[in-house]
Amino acid sequence: MDIIMRSKYNNRKVRCLGETFDSMLECERYKYLKALEQQKVISNLRRQVKYVLLPSQKDSKTQKTIEREITYLADFVYEKGSQTIVEDVKGLRTDVYKIKRKLMLYFHGIQIKEVTKEVKTWAI
Numbered sequence: 001m002d003i004i005m006r007s008k009y010n011n012r013k014v015r016c017l018g019e020t021f022d023s024m025l026e027c028e029r030y031k032y033l034k035a036l037e038q039q040k041v042i043s044n045l046r047r048q049v050k051y052v053l054l055p056s057q058k059d060s061k062t063q064k065t066i067e068r069e070i071t072y073l074a075d076f077v078y079e080k081g082s083q084t085i086v087e088d089v090k091g092l093r094t095d096v097y098k099i100k101r102k103l104m105l106y107f108h109g110i111q112i113k114e115v116t117k118e119v120k121t122w123a124i
Contacts, residue, residue: 011023011024011025011091012024014026014027016030016031017030017031017034019047022075022089023089023091025089025091025115025116025117026075026089029075029076029087029089029115029122030047030076032122033045033076033078036124037078041080041124042078042079042080042085042124043078043079043080044077044078044079045076045077045078046076046077046078047075047076048073048074048075049073049074049076049077049086050071050072050073050074051071051072051073051074051086051104051108051110052069052070052071053069053070053071053072053100053103053104053107054069054070054103055069056068056069070100070103072100072101072103072104074086074087074088074112075087075088075089076089080124084110085113085124086104086110086111086112086113087112087113087114087115088101088112088113088114088115089115089116090114090115090116091116091117093114
């Protein structure tokens with residue numbers, strides 16, 4: 001496992017299992033989810049899944065983009081039975097994240113599962 005660099009929230013980018021993660025906690029969660037996928041507890045594990053919360057806004061005459069889209073990038077998405085789970089590994093809940101979490105619920109009907117370093121949040 002290689003530590004790459006620090007981010008603005010003081011976590012360190014980490015390289016593990018051939019992939020780069022935003023933190024050691026995210027890497028550990030990935031390893032945990034991969035093990036559950038191999039045990040067939042979950043399926044279709046994906047990383048960094050993009051959800052559009054608001055599409056880009058274009059000028060009606062020129063079609064030039066005047067506002068970029070707003071997106072949420074999920075750390076992990078997987079299936080558990082017939083349910084799709086969207087997860088975010090959180091060290092700090094920023095104001096921007098809190099707004100995006102609410103927009104995900106409102107526009108997509110998806111409640112984000114927040115995983116922290118507390119063991120009780122790791123249950124599937």
